Amino acid sequence: MSRDARLQILLAPIEWPMERMREELGVLLRAETPSVSDMVDHLGRFRGKQLRAALVLLAGEATGNVTDEHPTVAAIVELIHLATLVHDDVLDGAETRRRVASVNQRWDNQVAVLLGDFLYARAFQRSTQLSSRLCSSSLSETTQVICAGEIDQAAGRWDFEMSQERYESIAGAKTAALYRAACELGARYPGGREELGHELGRFGWEIGLAFQIIDDLLDVVGDEAVVGKTVGNDVADGKVTLPVLHTYARADEPVRARIRDVYTLPDLDDRATRLREVCDLNPGVDYARARADELTQSALGRLALLPESSARSALESVGNFVLQRRW
Amino acid sequence: MSRDARLQILLAPIEWPMERMREELGVLLRAETPSVSDMVDHLGRFRGKQLRAALVLLAGEATGNVTDEHPTVAAIVELIHLATLVHDDVLDGAETRRRVASVNQRWDNQVAVLLGDFLYARAFQRSTQLSSRLCSSSLSETTQVICAGEIDQAAGRWDFEMSQERYESIAGAKTAALYRAACELGARYPGGREELGHELGRFGWEIGLAFQIIDDLLDVVGDEAVVGKTVGNDVADGKVTLPVLHTYARADEPVRARIRDVYTLPDLDDRATRLREVCDLNPGVDYARARADELTQSALGRLALLPESSARSALESVGNFVLQRRW
Numbered sequence: 001m002s003r004d005a006r007l008q009i010l011l012a013p014i015e016w017p018m019e020r021m022r023e024e025l026g027v028l029l030r031a032e033t034p035s036v037s038d039m040v041d042h043l044g045r046f047r048g049k050q051l052r053a054a055l056v057l058l059a060g061e062a063t064g065n066v067t068d069e070h071p072t073v074a075a076i077v078e079l080i081h082l083a084t085l086v087h088d089d090v091l092d093g094a095e096t097r098r099r100v101a102s103v104n105q106r107w108d109n110q111v112a113v114l115l116g117d118f119l120y121a122r123a124f125q126r127s128t129q130l131s132s133r134l135c136s137s138s139l140s141e142t143t144q145v146i147c148a149g150e151i152d153q154a155a156g157r158w159d160f161e162m163s164q165e166r167y168e169s170i171a172g173a174k175t176a177a178l179y180r181a182a183c184e185l186g187a188r189y190p191g192g193r194e195e196l197g198h199e200l201g202r203f204g205w206e207i208g209l210a211f212q213i214i215d216d217l218l219d220v221v222g223d224e225a226v227v228g229k230t231v232g233n234d235v236a237d238g239k240v241t242l243p244v245l246h247t248y249a250r251a252d253e254p255v256r257a258r259i260r261d262v263y264t265l266p267d268l269d270d271r272a273t274r275l276r277e278v279c280d281l282n283p284g285v286d287y288a289r290a291r292a293d294e295l296t297q298s299a300l301g302r303l304a305l306l307p308e309s310s311a312r313s314a315l316e317s318v319g320n321f322v323l324q325r326r327w
Numbered sequence: 328m329s330r331d332a333r334l335q336i337l338l339a340p341i342e343w344p345m346e347r348m349r350e351e352l353g354v355l356l357r358a359e360t361p362s363v364s365d366m367v368d369h370l371g372r373f374r375g376k377q378l379r380a381a382l383v384l385l386a387g388e389a390t391g392n393v394t395d396e397h398p399t400v401a402a403i404v405e406l407i408h409l410a411t412l413v414h415d416d417v418l419d420g421a422e423t424r425r426r427v428a429s430v431n432q433r434w435d436n437q438v439a440v441l442l443g444d445f446l447y448a449r450a451f452q453r454s455t456q457l458s459s460r461l462c463s464s465s466l467s468e469t470t471q472v473i474c475a476g477e478i479d480q481a482a483g484r485w486d487f488e489m490s491q492e493r494y495e496s497i498a499g500a501k502t503a504a505l506y507r508a509a510c511e512l513g514a515r516y517p518g519g520r521e522e523l524g525h526e527l528g529r530f531g532w533e534i535g536l537a538f539q540i541i542d543d544l545l546d547v548v549g550d551e552a553v554v555g556k557t558v559g560n561d562v563a564d565g566k567v568t569l570p571v572l573h574t575y576a577r578a579d580e581p582v583r584a585r586i587r588d589v590y591t592l593p594d595l596d597d598r599a600t601r602l603r604e605v606c607d608l609n610p611g612v613d614y615a616r617a618r619a620d621e622l623t624q625s626a627l628g629r630l631a632l633l634p635e636s637s638a639r640s641a642l643e644s645v646g647n648f649v650l651q652r653r654w
Binding site: 031036087107111113115120128129133136140143144150152154156 | 448
């Protein structure tokens with residue numbers, strides 16, 4: 001069974017609210033100005049797994065916190081995610097997104113920046129119409145964490161001695177921050193229930209960070225055909241991720257110099273392949289994998305305080321799902 | 328007396344709330360992550376006239392609607408403006424902003440996109456902490472108008488037959504939308520007072536649109552030394568503005584062809600100078616100037632319903648100020 005098919009089964013407990021979420025997202029992706037309308041229509045083709053929306057709804061179901069507004073909160077979370085994707089594609093110079101031309105490719109970088117801004121503003125506007133402010137405040141805070149993390153990632157390029165704490169704060173900002181917000185909003189929205197909300201938020205942070213660590217790992221050692229997307233981007237961009245940081249910290253100076261060269265010498269192609277040639281990355285890979293496992297186990301442990309339910313099982317499966325990516 | 332010195336005198340009725348606005352803006356421009364903190368510190372050097380903040384406070388004073396939260400609302404409006412400037416500089420490839428290196432120049436386009444996103448999110452977050460939602464909803468709506476207008480401007484490049492309505496909707500989005508929000512929020516925040524709020528909002532829209540029309544005019548016919556910034560950018564970028572649209576509509580086909588050539592032939596330098604050579608722009612310039620006058624007179628007329636006060640006089644002066652730009 002394909003991963004997507006398995007995911008559909010996991011999401012069975014929230015089939016109906018997911019449908020309502022998609023309707024709401026469709027409404028949010030309409031625009032009056034024809035030139036903007038063309039662009040938001042194009043975004044509809046990017047439709048991915050909508051995992052962040054699913055986390056809002058599963059966290060709500062699993063904690064017995066279900067409101068009429070949950071599908072809207074979930075749609076707003078997806079819209080924020082879509083805005084980050086549009087800007088990420090500009091930052092990365094990406095040409096495709098889920099096999100569809102990226103906005104920057106189909107139009108240009110200028111309008112892609114503006115479209116991302118438009119989507120953020122629309123998400124915030126919709127959140128101000130909800131009965132509680134929790135969604136507005138949580139998502140505007142989370143967006144700052146995401147952007148600050150990406151700025152810090154840019155500032156930390158080619159830093160081979162970055163602490164694991166800073167690495168995790170950057171990797172977490174990229175993925176875990178929005179997973180955390182999704183789970184916490186699901187459990188808490190419209191308010192109160194702080195303790196349970198924070199616990200689900202930590203669950204989201206940990207599986208999000210585990211996901212990003214595995215993603216970073218695949219970028220260094222993955223096989224493009226198996227991973228299903230281009231790899232080696234981080235080495236080319238000067239992003240030193242956990243397996244490399246761990247390897248570098250334990251290497252002697254000649255090996256360190258070779259690692260630095262692979263990242264920094266001008267006009268090298270296929271830097272990730274060269275990196276695997278100049279050092280033994282296996283201990284770093286094992287370490288990163290173990291860290292992702294540890295985070296996932298911690299995340300799953302947090303679910304023990306919830307009563308058994310199909311939604312809780314689905315959250316557990318999402319956690320395991322993260323670790324089952326192959327390379 | 329310099330324009331800036333005259334502006335300071337105009338703003339005397341709101342000296343104290345402007346000071347509180349600047350303190351609040353200083354707090355909003357602090358960040359914990361050191362790499363982000365470096366960037367927001369740099370933004371502090373861009374400090375301009377802070378006219379949008381002044382409009383919030385003057386509109387409040389002039390309508391007798393003054394609350395403790397007005398300086399914060401004004402600071403949030405300035406922060407949104409700052410976010411649009413950071414992204415505008417990326418879109419325009421600008422190297423300086425008020426004689427200071429632009430963020431994209433000092434760092435790079437990637438982090439400038441992220442910093443703009445960060446500032447938008449911070450502005451929205453601060454607005455969610457206010458007692459009324461009016462600021463959040465108005466500014467998230469306004470940001471969409473600004474972005475949609477800029478997207479439409481990009482889609483409408485080299486469109487020599489654009490309607491005046493579409494031109495004004497684009498020019499208005501760039502400047503008038505945030506002026507409108509500033510004036511309306513000043514008069515209405517925290518709520519109620521819809522009629523007066525809309526009237527002040529229309530005042531803001533009209534002077535903002537008049538300002539942008541004059542700005543567009545200066546870009547085509549202004550002298551760089553007098554205007555105080557580079558001119559000719561719109562012709563180089565394919566933006567066909569009101570004086571040109573009006574001239575083109577009334578020109579015969581040979582002149583139209585020459586106008587199109589000046590905009591579109593590859594590798595031309597100094598396109599604005601050439602444009603002035605291939606056609607008589609004077610009727611278009613007069614028309615645009617008259618339209619800006621008409622808008623300003625309409626805007627000033629709206630203030631008649633307010634009681635006399637130093638704040639009302641200041642709003643009138645801001646309106647006249649817009650038209651006194653020289654070329």
